[in-house]
Amino acid sequence: MANLLGLDIGGTNIRVGLVTDKGEMLDFYKTRTEAERGVEGVIDRIVDAINVLRSRNPNRQISGIGIGIAGILRPKEGIVCFSPNLPGWKDINLHKILRKRLEIPIWIENDANLIALGEAWLGAGKDIENFILLTLGTGVGGGIVYKGRLFTGETSGAEMGHLKIEPEGELCLCGRRGCLETYASAAWLIRRAEKRLDAGMPSILDRSGLDAKGMFLAARQGDILSEHLFRKAGWALGIAIANLLNILGFTTVIIGGGVSNAWDAFIGTLKYTLMSELLSVFYSEVRVLRSRLGDMAGIFGACYLAKQNLGI
Ligand SMILES: [Zn+2]
Incomplete structure (x- = not known):
């Protein structure tokens, strides 16, 4: 069984879920985004949040990470062009920066797109x-x-x-x-x-x-x-x-x-x-x-994005 991490980066909170490839949420962690700390500060918060779940679940290998952010993105390159919730973020290649710090495949998407994908996997859009x-x-x-x-x-x-x-x-x-x-x-x-x-x-x-x-x-x-x-x-x-x-x-x-x-x-x-x-x-x-999935839809969708891209 593979394990995935799904993140929802909002203006106020960063939320992370540890989810199996069968769609079962095993662990969840929420922390402040501290958007006022700027690009590097928020990226530190993202890495810390991921590492909290990794250290809480040492026996679970993470196969992939999906990340949802509000705004205009270039998902293929993992670039955040603009985010209304994150002041100072302009054309930030989040994928490249995170890949340097985490040895795990990562995919980045618009948050509402991931809500749709979450509903497709486990919610009202299933089947x-x-x-x-x-x-x-x-x-x-x-x-x-x-x-x-x-x-x-x-x-x-x-x-x-x-x-x-x-x-x-x-x-x-x-x-x-x-x-x-x-x-x-x-x-x-x-x-x-x-x-x-x-x-x-x-x-x-x-x-x-x-x-x-x-x-x-x-x-x-x-x-x-x-x-x-x-x-x-x-x-x-x-x-x-x-x-x-x-x-x-x-x-x-x-x-x-x-x-x-x-x-x-x-x-x-x-x-x-x-x-x-x-x-x-x-x-x-x-x-x-x-x-059907309420405010967890985006986290499930982020995991499903990683799952689909990994082909598992
Ligand atoms: Zn408008």
Whole structure:
């Protein structure tokens, strides 16, 4: 039996799982990223986290390591071009640096892509050859699984959060307007609610301490502002998903991330919009599924990336 390490490098935490090639998690470790320490400081933290799990499990040989990072990557070379969570990281060849320090094969991918791969291995995408995945968190990320493997180009790709929904829409962090993320991410749901509250719209929401969970609970109680914003998110998601399915000819979409806990508040509008926008005749085959692995999906996906590349 082979053992793999999967890492999720976030802006706040580095999380590492020791997982067998059968998908059983044997050990898990979480530590602070300390992103403010810059590139070298974070790389030290990554190596330390890997070594903690290695020293805790001395009898387990590690065959490969998968690493997920938010941002634009060149996965074939293992280069992090840009990461929104890691200040100062620009065109860093993480693969080369880590390989010098660790005698273990390493693969690096975009974090949302690895969430898709994790779901393909052990979650909602198990036994489904082709699907798209959207993860609705602080931002919106995505991944495309094609024939059971990640679909990527020269860069990680699948930047579904920046699909354009409305050309004259809100200005997104990426510098463009009307991206999906400006409707369906936690950060933007909150921002939109604040704007409406400031404009005097009646609501049971409390202006201070707004979060996506509170908005979902308010929507459940019939709060019109919260209901409206989740429906708007569902509408934007429906358009984005229809575009993707129309292009790819896939029939399955999986949705995860913290905002997906508000499922009931957006799924009706999402499905209605999706059905209106789909070109194809395979409506009855289209499935919208919820992710199953929660916040461990990325770690399992990182291990699966290593497993697939090792051919084991
Ligand atoms: Zn954008």
